[in-house]
Amino acid sequence: MGELSIYMSAVVFSGLLSLMLSLFAVFKIRSSPGGFYFILAALATALYSFSHVFRLSASSFENIRFWLNVEYLFIPFIPLFILLMCVRYVGLKIPSWLFQLLCALPVVTILMQQTSHLHTYFYSSVSFENNGPFPVLNLVPGPWYYMHAFFVFFCLLSSVLILMHQLQSVSPRYRVPTLLMAAGICIPILSGILHAYNLQPAGLDLAPVFLAVSFLFHGTALIMFPFFLVAPIARDRVFENMKEPVIVLNKQNMIIDYTRPMQKLLPVLNQSAIGQPVDKVLAGHQEFLKIIYQEKEEDFTWEIENGSYHFQPRFSLIYDKNNTDIGKIITLMDVTTRVEIEKELKELATIDSLTMLLNKAAFIEQANNANKALSRKGGYISIIMFDIDYFKQVNDTFGHEAGDRALRNVALTARDNLRASDIIGRYGGEEFIICLPDVPLKHAVRIAENLRQKIAASSITIGDQSITVTSSFGVASTYTSAGFHPPPLCPVAEQADKALYKAKSRGRNCVQSNLQLASSRRPEPEKKRNLF
Known part of the structure; x- marks a missing residue:
């Protein structure tokens, strides 16, 4: 009995050690690569050790068999957890089907062992012996027991091979903990060899003690070298991902x-x-x-x-x-994503939200840029200003929503009948402005007349009523010789504005150019506007 007491004390110590390591890992490394499976392996070993102590303390066949069944709730999963711990530690990823298969085998082992009294697949025979220093079960392995043994050795050997292969790419700093990990896994393999060849004391299972020694290696590596606190070490696992x-x-x-x-x-x-x-x-x-x-x-x-x-x-x-x-x-x-958002925000800052044309500030900037470009090659640039005739009556008669729709319709009609290089914006209220690079006055007047006809021919529908509007246009132009600094556009816009005023005074729905101003008597505008 003295030998049994010493052995039981060793098993209790191993269980406590494994439990302490698992608790330590919960607080220190549970989120680190492999840390979760380290916790499960250490905890399963602790519970296995305590169950084994209770089995050794039992004296009847039923109690010994009961605690043996409890042990096998944990034994099949320990090698699996060790393997998964090593796989995660080195940064490998196993396919989902293989992971499911590996998890299924311990479950089948547990079912086979728990129901072994109904068949001979796990134990060929079970007998009770009480003629030694302590009662034991004489277990004769069955076919699935050998499958279970193969699974255990497969998991442990695979773990060692994975870690040893890792040494080829690991930095010197992490070689010692990796070797300690591999050495710790070799210890339960040695226990299995002793068990297979009946080299351990009769009736005693040294696996809990060997596992405790194994976790001593793991614990030493854990305390001395925080290998779980870093990302998977292999360079190719980090860099390529x-x-x-x-x-x-x-x-x-x-x-x-x-x-x-x-x-x-x-x-x-x-x-x-x-x-x-x-x-x-x-x-x-x-x-x-x-x-x-x-x-x-x-x-x-x-x-x-x-x-x-x-x-x-x-x-x-x-x-x-x-x-x-x-x-x-x-x-x-x-x-x-950031650049596209900035581009959208910039567009929103330059676009009139109602008509989707350039706002006044954006139009002036783009028109001035087009005017500056003429200093290189020379050419004409024309300005058209137009507004909607009697727009206040549309708002007063049909409502502001109808007025907004009329504005959008006029803006869309004008934009669709201009070149891509032409610049159009909403100048304010119901007034619009167009810049035509490389277009002389005569051609600009034709463009304005075409826009006037298109706008007059278009309509919007409010309820069951069709609404049409007309527009008045003023056109002005200037010429810049190549190599000379172009004149500012402000005077040109002022001339276009005066021409627009003349068109309105002539009865609206017409086009007036700045050349026509010189040959006709016209009243001066009541107030000169700051256009640019």
Whole structure:
């Protein structure tokens, strides 16, 4: 009985140790790679150890069999949790079907063991012996027991192989904890070998003790080296899964590495590009090369077959252990959404929300830019101003909603009958203004007349009533010789405004040009407007 007491004390200590490690892990590493399965493995081992102590303390066949069944609620899952812990630690991802299969096998083992009194698949025979220092069950393995043993060895050996393979890419800092992990997993494998060849004391199962020693290795690694507190260590697991386009260059601007998203942008990047000068590999992408050499973190547009993307480059220097600059990392941050939102906001700030034409400020800016462009090549530029005749009557008779619809209809009609290079905006109220680059006065008058006819011919429907409106137009023009500074547009707009006033005084629904002003007597406007 002294030998049994010593053994039971060792098992209790192992259970407490495993329980403490699992509780420690809950507070320290539960969110880290592999931490969740470390907690489950340690907790399952603790519960298995305590159940084993109760089985050793039992004296009747029924009680021993009961606690054996309790042990097997945890035993099949321990090797699985260890395997999953190692898989997550190195950053691997197993397919969902394989994960489901691995989880299903322990469940089947539990069902087989719990119902073993009904069949011989798990135990061929079970007998009770009470002629030794303590009562034991004599268990003869059945077919599924060997399947369970194979599963246990498969999980543990796979875990060791995964960790040993990891040593090829892990940094020296993490080799010691990785080796401790692998050594800890080898200990229960040794326990299984001793059990298979009946080399352990009769009636005693050394697995709980061996597992406790195994978790001592894991605990030492956990306390001394926080390997669970970092991302999966393997470089290829981290680098290749990055979503951002990244390229790494050494001090001599040779390509060291790149991510898959970068390869999608630059199909010329392949394995043969590694070690090659970046200017040679990317000779067909001069704009990107310019960004690399200038190292300016400014937004730029990347045109590809299925559209365009906007990126902001980020440059990070790489240093060796002596703090010497040995290269750089270029990361392209996708700012497409931000740029598109800024573009939309800018458009909203320049567009009149009712007519969807340029507002006054945006029109003046674009018209002045068009006028400045004439200094290079020379040419005419014309201004048309027009408004809706008797617009107040439309509002008073049919309501402001009808007036808004009339404004939108006039704006759409005018815009659809102009060139893409022409500039049109809502000047205020029911008044509109058009800038016609490279259009002389005579042609501008024809354009205005065409717009007048189109507007008069169009209509909107309010209820069962059709509403038509007419417009009055004033046209003015100026000429700039090539190489000369163009005159400001303000006087031209003032001439167009005077012509519009003349058209209204002539009965409305007509076109008047500034040339016609000189040959006719006209009353002066009551108040001169500041147009530009």
